[in-house]
């Protein structure tokens with residue numbers, strides 16, 4: 001059965017010029033793009049996207065970072081797409097992320113880890129609604 005996940009190439013990934021690299025890895029894996037847009041997030045959208053972290057000490061920095069430049073938002077579809085993309089992304093801390101994963105190959109700092117992928121069917125549905133309300 002097919003499912004959908006929200007993927008972001010965060011502003012650091014756009015600055016580093018790895019949009020194509022991330023899309024290429026998604027496509028090579030066999031996942032399908034169903035929506036894609038370059039945009040700069042409003043503060044309210046960023047706070048809502050990361051609401052689960054609102055009480056964490058890094059929340060302010062996280063919102064500053066994610067709103068600090070254009071990002072690429074995508075909806076990606078395929079069998080177990082949520083888990084499949086999280087595996088392509090690698091661990092949250094890029095130094096622990098396995099080389100061969102996106103974070104393992106392109107990042108060094110936890111606050112600048114190139115990509116986001118929804119972490120559950122519940123989050124995926126919530127995040128897709130937030131970024132692409134027209135997809136229903």
Ligand code: RTP
Pocket residue numbers: 053058062091092110111112113115116117118119
């Ligand atoms: P994401 O939501 O961005 O896909 O990342 P994730 O699921 O792998 O990690 P999560 O726990 O949801 O954390 C969200 C983002 O917050 C930043 N973070 N900074 N300074 C810190 O200790 C810290 N911990 C997390 C990371 O950029 C992470 O991607």
Ligand code: MG
Pocket residue numbers: 117119
């Ligand atoms: Mg997360």
